[in-house]
Amino acid sequence: MSSLSTQVLVIGGGTTGLGIAWDAALRGLKVVLIEQSDIGQGTSGRHHGLLHSGGRYALSDPASARDCASENRILRKIASHTIEDTGGLFVATPSDPVDYPDRWFSACSHLNIPVEEISLSTMLEREPLLNPRISRSFLVQDASIDSFDLAHLLVKGIQEHGGVVLLRHRLESLIRHQDRLVEAKIKDISNGTSLRLSANLFINAAGPWAKTITTMAEVELPLALGKGTLVAMSHRLVNTVVNRCKRPSDGDIIVPVGTVAILGTTDVPVKEPTSLDIQPWEVDLLLAEGDLLLPGLRDSRPLRAWAGIRPLYQPAENGNAHTRALLRAHVVLDHEETDGLQCFISVIGGKLTTFRLMAEEAVDLICDKLEIDQKCSTASTPLPHESGQFHSLPSRLEKLEEHPYPHSINDQIVCECELVMRGDIELVLENSPAVTDLDDLRRDLRIGMGPCQAGFCAYRACAISSEHFSSPPSLKGLHNFVYERWKGIRPVAWGSTLQQMEFSRRIYLDLLAAGPESENRS
Numbered sequence: 001m002s003s004l005s006t007q008v009l010v011i012g013g014g015t016t017g018l019g020i021a022w023d024a025a026l027r028g029l030k031v032v033l034i035e036q037s038d039i040g041q042g043t044s045g046r047h048h049g050l051l052h053s054g055g056r057y058a059l060s061d062p063a064s065a066r067d068c069a070s071e072n073r074i075l076r077k078i079a080s081h082t083i084e085d086t087g088g089l090f091v092a093t094p095s096d097p098v099d100y101p102d103r104w105f106s107a108c109s110h111l112n113i114p115v116e117e118i119s120l121s122t123m124l125e126r127e128p129l130l131n132p133r134i135s136r137s138f139l140v141q142d143a144s145i146d147s148f149d150l151a152h153l154l155v156k157g158i159q160e161h162g163g164v165v166l167l168r169h170r171l172e173s174l175i176r177h178q179d180r181l182v183e184a185k186i187k188d189i190s191n192g193t194s195l196r197l198s199a200n201l202f203i204n205a206a207g208p209w210a211k212t213i214t215t216m217a218e219v220e221l222p223l224a225l226g227k228g229t230l231v232a233m234s235h236r237l238v239n240t241v242v243n244r245c246k247r248p249s250d251g252d253i254i255v256p257v258g259t260v261a262i263l264g265t266t267d268v269p270v271k272e273p274t275s276l277d278i279q280p281w282e283v284d285l286l287l288a289e290g291d292l293l294l295p296g297l298r299d300s301r302p303l304r305a306w307a308g309i310r311p312l313y314q315p316a317e318n319g320n321a322h323t324r325a326l327l328r329a330h331v332v333l334d335h336e337e338t339d340g341l342q343c344f345i346s347v348i349g350g351k352l353t354t355f356r357l358m359a360e361e362a363v364d365l366i367c368d369k370l371e372i373d374q375k376c377s378t379a380s381t382p383l384p385h386e387s388g389q390f391h392s393l394p395s396r397l398e399k400l401e402e403h404p405y406p407h408s409i410n411d412q413i414v415c416e417c418e419l420v421m422r423g424d425i426e427l428v429l430e431n432s433p434a435v436t437d438l439d440d441l442r443r444d445l446r447i448g449m450g451p452c453q454a455g456f457c458a459y460r461a462c463a464i465s466s467e468h469f470s471s472p473p474s475l476k477g478l479h480n481f482v483y484e485r486w487k488g489i490r491p492v493a494w495g496s497t498l499q500q501m502e503f504s505r506r507i508y509l510d511l512l513a514a515g516p517e518s519e520n521r522s
């Protein structure tokens with residue numbers, strides 16, 4: 001078993017953990033981050049992608065609202081390439097309480113959240129599909145943010161400042177020496193080897209898995225888990241984020257992301273971080289509520305549904321509260337204070353929008369404990385970015401207009417929905433050793449995420465990758481990728497979505513005879 005030592009070990013490669021490792025590396029600390037899977041596999045890759053203006057929580061959770069508003073301004077400066085400035089609308093439909101907009105408007109003003117009331121004709125000019133019976137409409141500074149791109153930038157930032165990111169490394173156990181945490185036992189899932197890592201401080205940023213980590217350290221964590229289901233519609237039905245102007249509840253947001261519109265979300269208390277099953281009522285409810293904002297939405301084509309799990313701090317006084325009622329604010333728990341266990345910190349809750357602030361508070365505490373006098377600089381340090389680094393459909397279309405394809409074999413289209421070329425795939429395979437399967441390619445290039453949901457591109461990408469990987473993706477890898485896509489389609493499989501799913505299934509099972517024996521027709 002090999003061994004390693006570091007000043008700070010961060011457990012979890014979601015945006016919270018990556019933000020902490022980035023901040024620590026920028027302050028010159030020796031930091032290692034471990035992630036059991038790939039970045040963005042947890043909640044950080046399973047949300048709406050809304051960069052909150054703060055408006056949503058202005059009345060229900062003012063502390064979170066204030067944090068979101070200030071972090072929104074900062075992220076626009078330091079991570080501008082991952083953000084699309086869609087703007088946001090809060091609108092009052094005939095089903096919403098009439099006294100809410102005025103109370104909400106004054107709460108926003110009180111919290112310095114920029115809001116402007118606009119006329120209904122201006123609203124409809126901007127978003128013609130919105131319900132003409134909406135009575136009031138307000139503009140806010142919501143935006144959409146690509147968390148996969150953000151995560152990639154954070155990894156780059158960590159590595160450029162000497163930090164180490166170990167993907168597919170799972171924490172298996174934590175070793176205590178009396179009242180101090182001293183060592184972590186880690187498994188490299190890709191080859192089954194084990195590693196012992198000693199650190200001055202252990203940071204639990206495992207999101208919905210945070211309680212599993214504290215259990216390894218033999219301390220209790222009051223954590224509640226709330227599952228939220230989301231539905232992606234096959235078109236970008238709005239260009240602006242649209243929120244209902246009422247107390248946050250189920251199905252009250254639509255976020256335009258890339259080529260699709262995302263409807264969110266429900267909030268169902270669950271016990272496990274892997275309880276991601278979607279119930280039919282959740283999809284029905286999201287479509288029905290969406291229809292109040294965009295009449296006729298029910299008849300549009302849903303592309304897929306998925307769920308994410310919110311990790312929410314639930315102190316004893318909120319013991320029986322529903323997860324919807326729990327505050328979205330974050331906590332940085334020093335287990336020396338709460339449980340008498342030294343060298344262990346948990347960072348819980350918050351939003352993707354507030355990940356930088358959570359990291360700043362956590363690393364301030366880390367520096368205090370290590371007696372290091374280094375100030376946080378993440379609010380003014382742009383994340384490293386190279387032009388052309390990201391997958392963006394508009395920039396691909398521009399490129400296509402300038403230089404019509406094909407020029408070479410590299411210009412062969414692999415994914416028609418997201419315009420991914422053979423050359424794009426080869427570039428990623430050559431330059432990113434961490435990419436080991438089709439799902440990694442999906443997160444980098446969006447293959448399989450468009451309207452056909454991997455109907456064609458999965459096989460082409462699999463063939464191209466098999467020329468590159470030292471051990472080519474097995475049929476099992478292809479199977480997992482395709483089935484993961486179908487899993488998301490199944491909850492919304494009716495009408496043309498069902499036709500597309502059946503079409504893809506027949507290509508897979510009949511034409512390519514690629515499914516398990518039992519599923520192949522003769």
Ligand SMILES: Cc1cc2nc3c(=O)[nH]c(=O)nc-3n(C[C@H](O)[C@H](O)[C@H](O)COP(=O)(O)OP(=O)(O)OC[C@H]3O[C@@H](n4cnc5c(N)ncnc54)[C@H](O)[C@@H]3O)c2cc1C
Nearest residue numbers: 012014015016036042043044047048050171207228352353
């Ligand atoms: C439905 C839904 C919608 C949301 N929408 C928004 C939104 O629009 N805007 C917004 O700002 N916020 C949103 N949020 C909140 C936001 O997504 C989360 O606050 C954020 O992603 C949490 O990130 P995290 O890093 O704490 O957790 P995660 O992203 O879950 O990261 C934890 C990581 O720890 C890893 N891990 C676990 N156990 C181990 C182990 N033993 N060893 C190594 N690694 C381990 C996991 O694999 C995982 O990758 C939403 C949340 C949900 C559920």
